[in-house]
Amino acid sequence: MLRHIIKLIWNNKKNNFLLFVEMFVSFIILCAVSSFMYFNLQKISQPLGFETTDRLSILLDDLYSKDSLLVADMMTQLDIQLKQEPEIEAVSYTNGPFPFSGNQWTTSTENNGIPNHTLTCETTEDYHSTMGISLKEGRWFRKPLTNEDKDEVVVNQAFIDKNLGGKYTLDSFINIGEEKKLVGIVETYKYNGEFVPNDPTVISYIPKTDRNIMNVVLKMKPGTSIAFQEKLIKIITDVTKSTSFVINNLDDERKKSSHDTWVILSVLLACSVFLFINVAMGLFGVLWYNINKRRSEISLRKAMGATNIDIITQFLTEIGGLALLAVIFGLIFAIQVPLFKIIDVDSQIMYTGIGFSVIFVLGLVLVCAFYPAWKGAQIQPATGLKEE
Amino acid sequence: MITLQNINKLYRTDTIETTALNNINLQVDEGEFLSIMGPSGCGKSTLLNIIGLLDEPSNGKIEIKGHTVSNYHTKETAKFRNEHLGFIFQSFHLIPELSVIDNVQLPLLYRNLSQKERNQMASVALESVGLNNRMEHFPSQLSGGQKQRVAIARAIVGKPSIILADEPTGNLDSVMGNEIMNILLQLNQENKTTIIMVTHDENMAHKTHRLMRLYDGRQL
Numbered sequence: 001m002l003r004h005i006i007k008l009i010w011n012n013k014k015n016n017f018l019l020f021v022e023m024f025v026s027f028i029i030l031c032a033v034s035s036f037m038y039f040n041l042q043k044i045s046q047p048l049g050f051e052t053t054d055r056l057s058i059l060l061d062d063l064y065s066k067d068s069l070l071v072a073d074m075m076t077q078l079d080i081q082l083k084q085e086p087e088i089e090a091v092s093y094t095n096g097p098f099p100f101s102g103n104q105w106t107t108s109t110e111n112n113g114i115p116n117h118t119l120t121c122e123t124t125e126d127y128h129s130t131m132g133i134s135l136k137e138g139r140w141f142r143k144p145l146t147n148e149d150k151d152e153v154v155v156n157q158a159f160i161d162k163n164l165g166g167k168y169t170l171d172s173f174i175n176i177g178e179e180k181k182l183v184g185i186v187e188t189y190k191y192n193g194e195f196v197p198n199d200p201t202v203i204s205y206i207p208k209t210d211r212n213i214m215n216v217v218l219k220m221k222p223g224t225s226i227a228f229q230e231k232l233i234k235i236i237t238d239v240t241k242s243t244s245f246v247i248n249n250l251d252d253e254r255k256k257s258s259h260d261t262w263v264i265l266s267v268l269l270a271c272s273v274f275l276f277i278n279v280a281m282g283l284f285g286v287l288w289y290n291i292n293k294r295r296s297e298i299s300l301r302k303a304m305g306a307t308n309i310d311i312i313t314q315f316l317t318e319i320g321g322l323a324l325l326a327v328i329f330g331l332i333f334a335i336q337v338p339l340f341k342i343i344d345v346d347s348q349i350m351y352t353g354i355g356f357s358v359i360f361v362l363g364l365v366l367v368c369a370f371y372p373a374w375k376g377a378q379i380q381p382a383t384g385l386k387e388e
Numbered sequence: 389m390i391t392l393q394n395i396n397k398l399y400r401t402d403t404i405e406t407t408a409l410n411n412i413n414l415q416v417d418e419g420e421f422l423s424i425m426g427p428s429g430c431g432k433s434t435l436l437n438i439i440g441l442l443d444e445p446s447n448g449k450i451e452i453k454g455h456t457v458s459n460y461h462t463k464e465t466a467k468f469r470n471e472h473l474g475f476i477f478q479s480f481h482l483i484p485e486l487s488v489i490d491n492v493q494l495p496l497l498y499r500n501l502s503q504k505e506r507n508q509m510a511s512v513a514l515e516s517v518g519l520n521n522r523m524e525h526f527p528s529q530l531s532g533g534q535k536q537r538v539a540i541a542r543a544i545v546g547k548p549s550i551i552l553a554d555e556p557t558g559n560l561d562s563v564m565g566n567e568i569m570n571i572l573l574q575l576n577q578e579n580k581t582t583i584i585m586v587t588h589d590e591n592m593a594h595k596t597h598r599l600m601r602l603y604d605g606r607q608l
Contacts, residue, residue: 001497004490011485300481303442304542305470305498307463382434382443385477 005317009325016322019286023326026279027361031334033272034360035353039345040265044258046198049156049188050099051132052250054224057099058216058236061244072209078239079208082218085235087228090219092130093208095122098215099131099191100253107177107202109163116163118176119199121191122206128154130219138170138184141205152205154184159200176202193257217250276364283368287319291376298376299384308377315373316366323365327358389582390416390439390550395448397434397605408434409445410605418549419580421573423593426602432586433554435602439584440473440552441465453549470498474543474581478555480535482527488538489514489523495546513541517571533564540571544581551575553585557592569595 009016063071075093082091097103097119107118125143128135141152153176160168163176173179180202188198206212220228229247237243291298298311306314331354337343338350397409408431416422424432437443438450441457450458457468474495482491492510501509514520517537527535536556543551553572557565569592575581585596593599601608 003503004486004493004497007487007490008483008485296481297483299442300483301494302466303440303469303475304495305466305546307466307498310466310498380443382437385442385481386433 001314002317005314005321009318009321015290019283019319020322020326020329022279022282023323023361023365024330026276027327027330027357028334029275030272030357030360031330031354033268034356035345035350036268037265038353038356039349040195040261042349043190043197044194046188046190048190048194048254049133049186050191052099052254054220054222055099055131055250056218056220056229056232057248057250057253058218058232059098059101059246059248060214060216060236061240061242063213064211066211068211071211071213074240075209075213078216078236081235081239082216085228085231087221087224088218089221090126090130092127092217093124093206093213094127094215094217095206095210095212096214097121097191099217099250100193100248100257101215102192102257104192109175109177116200118159118163119201120176121189121201121203122212123203124208125205127203127217130217132219133186133189136185136187138182141183141203143207144205151178151180152183153180154186154203155182156186156189156198156201158188158198159202160185162200180204193254195258195261280364280368283365284372287315287369288372288375291315291372294376295379295384296387298379299381299387302379302381303385311377312370312373315376316369319365319369320362323362327361331358389418389420389453390414390584391449391451392439393449393451395435395438395445395450397431397438397443398446407605409438412448412605412607414600414607416582416584418582419576420598421576421583421585421596422598422600423585423587423596424600424602425587425590425593426608430602431605432602436552436554436584436586440475441469442475466498470495470546472548472550474546474548474551476536476539476543476551476553476556478558480527480532480539480559482535482538482542484527486526487523488519488525488527488530491527491538492541492545494542499546509545510541513545514538516544517541531564532560533567536560536564536568537571540568540575544575544579548581550582550584553583555586555588557587557589565589565592 079091082088097105105120107120109116109118125141127133128140135154136157138154141154144152153174160166164174168174168182168185170182170184172182174182189201189203190196190198232247236245301311301314334354334357338347341347392412392414395409395412396407399406399408412435424435426432434443438445441460445458448458449456452468453472455468457465460468483494489507489510492513493506496506496509511520511523514523517540519534519537519541522530522534527538530538536559551572556572557568560568572583572585573595576583583596585592587593
């Protein structure tokens with residue numbers, strides 16, 4: 001029977017060609033959309049690795065161009081003043097790559113000829129408690145008291161997996177351009193937002209008096225009113241003698257950082273749903289027309305001994321076979337992307353997207369074909385045979 | 389072999405009731421060649437469809453080869469048609485996308501047979517109608533007479549004991565019509581196949597064993 005159906009599909013290739021192209025194009029579009037969706041869903045399913053509720057961030061004016069002693073004095077004063085405020089529970093400092101800044105500092109090392117790119121952030125020793133970062137293993141680095149303490153780092157799990165091949169020992173030294181002592185591991189630290197991949201990241205110490213400090217993060221008492229920011233502005237203005245700074249609520253920053261991606265995803269999803277409703281309706285219409293055009297053939301087959309199930313199976317196999325061909329043809333193209341790493345996305349994500357697309361396209365085609373096939377099977381042979 | 393008892397067929401719409409067959413009683417013996425004649429619309433094809441289980445009577449009883457087939461369910465009907473009945477139609481009803489041999493194999497697809505067995509049986513059937521040199525041709529490449537011979541091969545490929553032919557020579561000229569009639573007569577004589585043929589052609593009808601005439605759904 002299968003051979004018979006393949007012959008029918010092949011001998012009817014002119015009529016089947018447009019249907020084939022429609023299914024092929026739908027499959028390719030779906031592969032791209034589903035992989036993109038899955039890529040982003042996977043990213044959003046990983047936690048940021050820090051808290052944003054009741055956290056404020058203060059982006060300071062450029063300190064680097066100022067005298068280092070002046071900066072040290074100013075930052076010490078600022079720290080004292082901020083910690084005196086009862087509304088502020090904790091204060092920490094970071095360099096350029098601070099939460100939702102969009103900044104990246106990358107260090108590249110080579111391991112057996114394979115380049116490893118690592119994001120590096122520098123924070124003060126109390127950053128984890130201010131930001132609510134929980135450690136998976138080990139401890140946060142300390143404010144250095146000895147030379148050895150100075151080299152302590154905390155890394156994320158992605159660093160362990162990608163740069164160390166999953167093997168590590170706490171308190172051992174790792175190479176990230178220079179030797180650093182690994183003291184703690186966090187699961188994730190996606191400081192640039194939810195849709196940013198959890199890339200290998202190293203967090204190391206920076207003193208709060210350093211000229212490279214760019215950002216102050218504050219953990220506020222829950223329920224602190226927005227009016228407190230007025231007082232905060234006054235403190236910063238008084239201490240830094242500058243009004244060139246920005247105070248941000250990290251919850252708002254978090255939403256802002258994801259906003260564009262959500263818009264793209266929503267538009268893409270809406271377009272895909274619309275496209276597939278059209279494809280489904282088109283398929284249904286074409287199949288309905290095709291099956292109606294073949295009423296006398298259905299009647300003939302029934303006269304020759306075909307049951308209703310034989311008729312339904314034949315039509316579903318015919319359209320399913322055509323869809324399978326379109327999907328196989330599409331797979332030849334789609335598979336090249338993860339196979340040859342044409343775009344820098346984890347192959348597993350692409351394979352999942354492709355797998356989903358195969359099931360979705362075949363499922364959609366069979367669902368759209370079922371009703372016309374079932375209606376076709378209900379034709380009375382005597383009626384259908386009269387119609388030619 | 390075939391017994392019809394009090395067969396009636398009514399077509400109903402909301403406003404009109406049309407009687408297509410009115411109390412038909414018929415007995416066809418094994419190996420008999422019966423022709424049915426009558427003016428257009430008298431119910432010849434309806435009667436043939438009912439005998440062939442392609443249509444259901446409004447009431448009455450049909451018995452074929454000792455089976456009361458009028459009580460059969462759809463699946464049993466399909467199986468019975470496949471095993472015992474062969475059909476020949478005026479307009480051939482060949483599937484244009486399939487080659488001659490694939491068209492002939494059609495009834496065998498609904499039996500549990502291998503491709504090899506199907507090919508073998510179809511070749512034998514085509515040989516018996518003299519078309520073994522046209523196996524890979526498509527219906528569009530054949531003449532009317534050749535198409536009807538393919539249809540006959542398809543009707544006999546499953547070795548049915550009954551062949552139902554609905555105006556098999558209706559679309560053919562007299563030469564081709566005679567050719568087809570001779571094949572049917574040969575099938576009847578050599579294989580003892582029971583044949584019921586609807587025809588408008590008196591000459592053809594007189595070549596059969598018995599003639600049944602219908603008029604306005606009634607047996608004359």
